[in-house]
Structures are given as C-alpha cells and as structure tokens.
Amino acid sequence: MSKKKIHDQRLLKEAQHAMLELNTRRHFLKESAMGLGALAFGSLFGSCGTNTAPSNDIVFDPVHPLMPKFPHFPGRAKSVIYLHMAGAPSQLELFDYKPELVKMDGQDCPKSLLEGKRFAFIRGVPKMMGHQAKFAQHGESRAWISDNMPHLSTIADEISFLKAVSTDQFNHAPAQLMMHTGAPRLGRPSLGSWVTYGLGTENQNLPGFVVLTSGGNNPDAGKSVWGNGFLPSVYQGVQCRSVGDPVLFIKDPDGMDQDIRKASIEAINKVNQEAHGVFNDPEILSRISQYELAYKMQISVPEVMDIKNEPDYIHEMYGTKPGKESFANNVLLARKLVEKGVRFVQLFDWGWDSHGAGSEDALEIGFKNKCRQVDKCITALILDLKQRGLLEETLVVWGGEFGRTPMQENRLGVKMPFKGRDHHSEAFTMWMAGGGIKRGGLYGETDEIGHSAISGKVEPFDIQATILHQLGFDHERFTYPFQGRPFRLTDTRGRVIREIIG
C-alpha cells in the first residue's frame, strides 16, 4: 500500500472515529425531527475551513458538551456577568425618582392601590413613604441616580436603564426562579445553563458557567437558580468560592503534591488505555480526556481564583481585599473569569430585602451599607472592562427579583421600627451595560408614585430574550427537547428589548 493511501485511510478512520465519538451515547434528539447527523457534521467540520455553513440549531454533544458552538447569528456579546442583588433592592432609593411620592409621604395609601392586591407582609392600610435618599440627574442621558450610588452616577452614560420591569411573583424564591429559569417553580434550567448549552465555552480548563455568592447566604431559591433543570448536568453552574477550595475538590489532598497527582493521572489514563484496547468503547477515550482536563483545571482554577497578584491600583479601584469573602472580590473575579474565556458568570449578593424590621434591613441603615459594598466595585468593573476592551463583548446585567412598594411596610399591620418597603412585583428598575447595549439608554416609565409601569413595561422573559439576543440567539428557536416537546427559556413569551440595543 502506498504511503499516501495509508495516510488517507488513517484520516478516514480518524474522521469515522470522531463521528462515532460524537454519537457515543444514544441520540438525545430524534434524528428524524432534528436531523442530528447533518448537524453533527456541521459543527464538527464547520470550523475546519470547509464550506459547510455553521448550523443554526443547537445540539447537545455528549462527548464535547462544552465545545464552543455557533449561535443562530453572530452575537454582540461573548460572555455575561449577571449581578443579582438577592432580596430585591429598592428602586425608589436608587433609580426611580418620584417627586409626587415625596409629597405623599406619611399619607394613607389610596384604596385603589390595595383593592384585590396580594402583599407579602403589608396588611390593612399602609402609609406612603417618600424616598429615603437624595436624587440627582447624571450624564447625558440625564438618568436619575440617588446618592446611594455616588460612583455609579459617574458612569451613567455607559448604562441602559430599564425603569419599568415587572414580574408576576412577589416571594423571593419563586421570583428568583422566574428571573433565572423562566418559571416560578423548580425544575427548569437556569439562564447560565441555557447559555453554556448553546454556546459552549472558550476555555476548556475552566468551568463554562461560574457562580459566586456573597452576603453570607445562598439566594433564597438555593442552587436551583443556577441548576441545569432538564439540561444535562454538565451545564449547571459551578459554584466557586473565595474561602475553602475555589471549586469543590479542586485541591489535591493534603500530602499529595502536583507531581504525584500528575503521575496518578498518567497511570489512570494508561490503565484506561488498556481497557480501551479490550472493550473498544469510545466512552473510555472520553474519560481519558476528562481526566486530562481535570488536571488542567486543577492548575488553572486556583490561578484565576487568586486575586492576590492583581496590581494595587486594581484593588484600590474595586475596593478588594484578598482572602476575604466579599461581593467586591467576586466582582473582580468575574472580570478575571470573563477575561479567561468563561462564558457566564453569575453573582448573587444576599441581604437586599429591606423590610425595615431591624437595622440590617432598614432603608436608612442596612440598605445604605449594602449600596456602599456594591457601588464602587460595580463601577470599577464597567470601567475596568472598558479599559481592557472587553466591555463591548461582555454583557453586564444588574437587578433583583422584584422591586419594593411605594408604601412603607407595616408588617402584620403594625408600624415598623425602621424604614422599609414590602415586596413589589409591578415595577422596578434593572440595568444592562456593554455587550452591544445602548450607552446611556433609558427605557420604560412608572406612574407618578412609582407603583406601576405606564410605558415600556418589560418582564423577566423580555430580559432573558434580550440577553440571549445579545449572545446571538433567537430565543424562540433556542430549544431543548424534553418530555416530548421543545422547551425554551422564554416559554411562550419574551420580546427582545430593541429599544436598549446599541
């Protein structure tokens, strides 16, 4: 046989093998319905300089589940940093300025706002309450921002505000689930899971979807807000921690150094290679590569999760202190992770539930402290991403799970010891920046007391549709087949908020 022929046969065999590997497990989609074969070829060879157009449908590849994939169209953003203030920050102390509400301060709440309404804690007739902060307009967009966010005020023009976000859930856990999974009950995949399923990730040595929490508690809905739901578990968020192992089980056991670990991975893979010789099961090859990857992760994760080596000016800018568990540290980590090619970084900061039952959740005390903890570092994040040229391809999203009432909370019908507001689902503010979002945008408006949306109302599905759109997905076509039907994050709803797209 000629050398060329042998070479060609090898190539052919390799290609066949790659195909087999790709289809190792039973197909997860009905071939007839989705045309798996064709798609697999598309994504396998699409990037190898052939003329095959990249496929427009997203398919689960069990062997390379996190391999970078093409979205439906070229997206403006490559990655997302989602900052969720768990507990729901008060839009009326931050962004939604209402002079009329100030005038009504201390008056009984009009009956019309109470009839037929369900509240979490307000009972009877509560009193209206004016802003517990001073407001001013900032930037060319003339955005109203309160003195709780002095740093953010300086970059108003980088941001697009959504002033009339509305949800249909008014308890924390269901509302957080709604925001992140598109359903108030458990069992659906989270936004970050959808995104990593659809796009894979750029850096195989790091998890594609990282979750960082601060504030001493997990979000109210627990890990389900970064759960994979019915998507394969490889797409669930990986929680990284600033205390203890940065990723669970990433550190070698005490006494085992890196050389021994390297030797043991090599030994495991050698024995597995033998097993492959016996069983001929492609799954074994996949296991071998997962062990190599695990070893690489053991080196890259601690590296990226360590902020000690960041220069002083960065620490000053973010207000970070290495070794501490803080939101600011997490924000800096988010920048580092995105820089390294992590697809989706989800931050949860707990402690924004300002009912006014104690000083910690009082608008005049605890809330102001929370604002101080986030204002500087979030501003730093935007500026830092910008100076690195990353802001254009990094979508930053900020918000809570709902808003807060223009009335002062009167828990169980009693006057509260501190100033606080109850859960409010009808109108609140979120913002986005970078990733192709309009600079200095304002969209939506609430009524004169900040109670309801009067124009530009958007709901969680619209936020999700917009995030997906910036990443290159048509949210209506972005589906996963489960229980006999194609499921999508936005269910039957969702509208891309084009008004804030740059």
Next chain:
Amino acid sequence: MFSRYGKIIIVILVVVVSSLIITWFTNRQPVDFTTHVKPIINQKCITCHGGVKQKAGFSLLFREEALAKTESGKQAIIPGDAANSELIKRLTLNDPEERMPYMHEPLSSQEIDIFRRWINEGAKWGDHWAYVPVKEVEVPQPKAFFNLVSKESEWAQNPIDNFIENKLDENNLKRSLSADRNTLLRRVSLDLIGVQPPDHLAQKFLEGSSEEDYTALVDSLLASPRYGEKWASMWMDLARYADTKGYEKDDGRDIWKYRDWLIKAFNDDKPYVRFLTEQIAGDLLPDATDAELIATAFHRNSMTNDEGGTDNEEFRTSAVIDRVNTTWDATMGTTFGCVQCHSHPYDPFKHAEYYKFYAFFNNSRDEDTQDDYPLLRHYNDTLQQELFKVVDWVEKDSSPEKAKELTTFLKTWQPTYNTAACDSFINSALGDPTWIIFRDNGVCRMKNVNLDNNENLIFRYSGFTDGGTWKIHLDKPDGPVIASAPLGKTGSGGWNWKIEQTDVKPASGVHDLYFTYTNPNLKKDQSGARIDWIYFTDPLPGSEKKGFREVENTFWKLLRANVPTTPVMIENPPYMRRASHVFERGNWMVKGDKVEPGVPGSLNPFPEDAPANRLGLAMWLTSKQNPLTARAMVNRVWEQLFGTGLAETLEDMGSQGIPPTHPELLDWLSYQFMNEYNWSLKKLIRTMVLSATYQQDSKIPDELLEKDPYNKFYARSSRVRLSAEQIRDQALCISGKLNEEMYGPSVYPYQPKGLWLSPYNGRDWITSKGDDQYRRAVYTYWKRSAPYPSMITFDGVARDVCTSRRVRTNTPLQALTILNDSAYIDLARHFAYRMQKEAGDEVKEQVSKGYQLATYHPIDDNSLAALMELYNISYNRFKDDGEKARKLLGGKSNGQDDAKTAALVVVANAMMNLDEVVTRN
C-alpha cells in the same frame, strides 16, 4: 415422483411466488394511522391544528375534531373521499397564502399520497401504541430455510432472547458470547443490589462450574437485604424524596420512614399494584395500618414553602399540581404537565381532564403549613399500649366509629382546622405564614366551620404574655360567644406550644367563626398569642364510670406526647371537601368550570365499582386495562439493567417520545409482569437477568461499533457508568468500610464546610460520627437546595420534582471528586490498608490484590506496570518527605512504613478512578 432437482425447482418456485404475493400484499396494506399518518401530523400540522391552537377551527388531535366542519363550513376530511376533502386541496394548492402548511415548505408528494390513501381508506384513526391495552404477544422463533419454517433457538435462555434474536437476525447482527464469570458476577451484583456481592456468594460462584450456579447467584442476590436499598434509590428520584422541604428556608423534614418503607417494600417484593396503591391511597384503605399511612408520604415529598409572606393556598395548589404530574411521570411514563395550561399538543388529553385528575388529589388535608400537617405520630410500644386502653374504653362506652375517630385524632391530630385558613384580620395576622397571631383587641375570621361535633374544643396555641382571653363568636365579630379560653404564657419566651381544651355551647351546622383576643397586659402593636389549630369534638364518654380519670389522663398524655412524626396523606372529611375547578391557562387564580374527579377519556374507563377518590384512582391505575402502568415500569426496570429503556424516553411514552426498539418485547414483558408474575418485580427482574441477552459480553467489536453504536439491538451487553449511589457504595465495599446497618434517620457523611447557606435557617451539616460515615448512599441526608455534592456531580438529580431519567455525563468535575473529595481519600486509605492486610508484603501482590478486589479480574501486565510506576514515584517522594506521607495518611500511621502505605494510598486512589471501576461491564 419428482426427481431431486425437480423438488428443488418446486421449492424455489414456491418461494418466488410466495414472496411475490407477500410483496404485493405488503404494498397493498392499508395506511396505518399511527405509523404513517400521525408522525406527519405531529411534525407538520399539530402546532397550528392541535391541542394548543386550532387555527381555522381545525384540529387533528381527535378524530371527531378532525372530521368536524371547520370555520369555513367545509369538512377538512371526508372519509372515503380524498378528492373532495379540503385537507388534500389545501396541501396541494399553488398559492403560498392558501397552501398548507402555512408559510412553510409544502409536504412531499409521498406525504400527500399517504394522506390521500388514508382518507380514501376511510380515515381510520389509530391509537398510539402506549395507549392501547397490553395484549398477549406471541414469542417469535428463529426462521430457517428462506424464512419459511421456524426452528428452536440455540441461544435463547428465555423468550426475551427470542425477541432480541429476531431483530438481530433481521439486521444481520451477530450476538456476543457470554461474559466470563468474573464480569457476570460484578455486573449482576451491581445491577441487583447496587454493591459488590457478599464474599461467600462471590466465592461460590467463581469456584463453581455448573450452569445452575448463575441462577442460584441471582436468587441469592434477589433475597439480599441490599436489593431493596438499590431499587429504593431508583424510586426516590421518582418520588422526589428529600430530607428538606424546599424553597427558601428549606428546613428539615422527617420523612425517612417513607424511604425505609420503600426499602422494605422492595425487599418483600410487594406486588407492584399494591406498592402503587399504598403510596397513592394507603390512607383510604380499610383499617389502614401505620405502614400504609407512611406509604402515602410518597406524595408528601412535594415541597412546602415556609418563606415569609407566601400565600399558603398558592403553594398548596402547587403541591397538588406536583402530585398530579408526579403520578403521571412516575407511574405511567407520560407527560401530563402540558395539559395544565391547555389541551395536550400531541397526545389525546384535554385541558379539563387535567383538572378532573387534579380533583382526585385536591382533597387531602395538607395546607402548606410549616409543620407539614397532617403528620402520623409514632407512639413507642408503651404509648401504643396506652392508646389501646383509651380506644377500648371509647369503643365500649360509645361506638366503634367514635373509637376510630379518636384513634385518628390522637395519631394524626386530624381532622383539625388550621388557623392558616383565617382571614379578615384586625390586630392580628398570619405569622410565618402559618399561624394566626393576635395583638390586643385582635379579630379574625375562620370560614365554614362545621359545628356538628360541638361540645368540646381542643386547640393548640402558644402565649407570649399572661392575661390574654380568646373568644369564639358565631357568624359575626360581635355574634354570640360559643367558647372562650384564657391564653396564658407558655414556657419561657412563650414559644412553646400547648394543647388545651374548653367547653363549647351547642350549635350545629356550618358557620363562619370570628375569633377575638383581648389582653390588657399588651402594649400597642405587641403580639400576645398564637393559635395553630382547633378541633371540635365530643367529650370522652363514660365520665361517670370508675377509671374515667385515668383514661382521661392517658388521653391527654397521648395527645400531647412529643413523638417522632412523618407527613402523610389524610383525606378531608366530607364537610371540609374542596371544590375543584379548571385553572384557565393554568393560572390558579383564574378559576373556570367546576370539575369532579375523573380520568382521561382516551385511556381505560374508570372502574365501575371504584370510589371517586384516590383509592378509586389507584384501582384505575393498577387495572390490567391501564395501558401505561405495566409498560412504564417494565421499561424502567429494563433501563436499570440494560442501560437504556426499550423506549429510550422513560419520561414520555407518548407520541413524541422515542418509540420502543422492541415493542413486542416490551408488551410481552408487560403482559408477563401483570398476568404471569402477578406484578412481582423480583420475577420480572429475574427473567431479565437470566436472559442470554443480559449475560452477553460487553466488548465492542469494530463491526458493532459501526453498525449499532448505541447498542439498540443488544448484540452485546451495554457498558454503563455507575450511578452516583453505586460509585459511593462500591468504594465503601472495596475499602471494606461498608456499614450494612439499615433504616433510620438520614446520615451525614463527610462534606466540605460552608455548603449549607439557606437564608433564615441556622442549620449546618454536622458530620456523622463513627460508622455512620460509612452507610450506603441511600441513607445520605438530602437537602434540596444543597444536595450532597458528589451525588450531583455524578448526575444525581436535585429531587425538586419527579425525575424519570438521569442523563449520564462525563465531566472533569467527576474526576476531581473521586480524586480529591476527602470522603474518597479516606476510603482510599482503608482500601490501601486492606491490600496490605490481605496480600502479604510484596507491593506487586498488594496492587494486584487491590485490582482484583475492585474489578474481580486479575490485573494485566501493562496495567500492573503503570500502577507500579505510580507506586514507585510516590514511594520515592514519601520516603524523602515523611511529613507528606503522614499528611496523606490523615495524621495516623497504621503501624506499617508510612512511605509505603502512603504510596499505596496513591495507588488505591488511582484505582478507584479507573474506567473499569466506575463502569459496569
């Protein structure tokens, strides 16, 4: 007489002619709705003309809809007359505005032809395979001689193999040889009991040579108590079993007795129909036992929301919906959830039918209260004896009915009215959000209370301050007072609950009650007392008799006893019955038509003699006419043993699911399961593992890899990565640390710190001491919002909702878990100690022994060389750095050379990570 050649010619002629005839017949076979028409409908038409949308008034979901006149007044399908059927016209028009599918690619001419022929042949409707009752199936025999005669299979051990062989022959695939004994031993043991076999069984089997050995091994494994633990794990995903309540606070819930019930039920081989009946309606069985009540905890595994400010009715409704969906997913392998909002898009289930089914479950007593009422209160033997005394007394002095009522009340505190149902609050509110809390001059209303049993009121309360008085008024806040009671301070701080009683002025019928509370000792806005539940009853009978005082004291002792509990299902008495309505578009706040309990019309009819409650539902579900129950379970069991279901989509046997690879086999097994095995799971499992199909080797010849990479045709045994539970349990086995203790509260094996961070929940993971560290995975505490990490990493599910199938993945995080998780490092140490102990001083022997222990196979030379190299690298490192060795040994020496032991721990750790160890061959 014909010559020899003549005979051959005749045979050939017969063959040719008959095959021509067969071909002709096949071609002329009528179009089959299910296999030919329905797939086109589902793919091309149903989105606009089905359960969700009926554009132009046309739907193809049910025959009567499809044949009805559409909005245009025309009939889309005229049976027998394709030419005049609007459907065919619209499929073939040229105008893209008119031609269907609207604004999509036209159907192919073949597809249109199928529609045309189908209509001309009468447009007969066909039922989807899974919705047709299971019938007896003929076992195929291998064909010989140009497919003209049947012969005995040389391979088949039982009829399963005939079905498999038949398909293999059709596809020209060669089956594999039988696996060797070592492989078979490990395989069948992991599959049946989830762990490695007990030593005596292993030895007996490996040393034996008779054909009966395997059957004997299987029977011993089926009889092992480990069996129930393995199969309970499977069911716990379906039952969404967890040790916490879910949602925000995610507090603990004592429901482990249900897990124990499952293990026992599997071990006792409780017939599957009985197994289902007890779980769905155990409380409604005549004279239900405690065990039958515990079985109903199946549906108390739904979540309870304790988050402050939540609406109890919203989450009660949500739990009922979860029970409906779980019943369908778990027992019938069918997605019913879609029908919550609208008629099923593809399958014959109507929107209203969802709520008829919902009505079966809408009358249980639970109301999303914080304490998870109703609870079964577990009396110890002494208390149980005392209970008998009180019950005997009441039975003698009153009636058996009264005695039963009293038993139920003492054992469950039911049927009580929860104050969570109160409204119209003045100076009062629901706290947490389950109890009414009063301030001075507090008022609230409890609607629709039945006062027919009304001489005595028993109530549970807690008081923060002395001096409070509670009054119950009839019909309005200042209506006549029928009862009153002082609510004093209970315990320090007033958080302790107390059960008390008071007299009630006779009244009858159903009334709204108004509660008032006054307490001059309270400051404005200060809370005085909480009431949990109230219960109207008759006083104990026989107060005039000798011994009454003692009985009365015992009654109170039993009622107030602080005992372990399990949440169970209790049906509402008639006077508490809830009406059920259709929820428009699935929104529980928008109620549509009222509905009564009922089952979908497209499945088997509701049994005539069955009551219209959960017990009747269980009778319907377990009827042999129910087309789904047996099939769903057979399919599940098959998946557990063969790696993939006969119908791969365990969660959906409907028309959008992946159809079974061997439908006749699925039906044959289902028929056997119901009729021959009398629903015995052990018999079903036994048949499967005794088949030659199951016993095949799992090596994959190149030809099979190419022709059948997914092993759809079973020409070999599947190789399957072990489940999360099996990986842990096997590690416990090979390290010699498995603690075989069964049952009891869940345990806390090692877990890194700081993973439990639920808001408003001070609880933390406190690692179990001693041997509880080494219990099987099925006993590991399961917190919904933070499940045990290694379980989740290995594709365990969160158990928030019923999950039919775990999708297996292969990720670096899995590698990191067995490599680095301290729980696995600990086991690697013990594994190394065991190698040293059982294999003499030679390291090679120790490593070989370890491999043998983990895989049941002797190690090959190359693998041994690789592991020895690892040993030597490690040993050299540890020899020079004793501190490192001691660290790896957890600071403890086992009396051997630390460097040697530590190096062996490294090898043990590597061994636990081997593909052959984490895979079932």
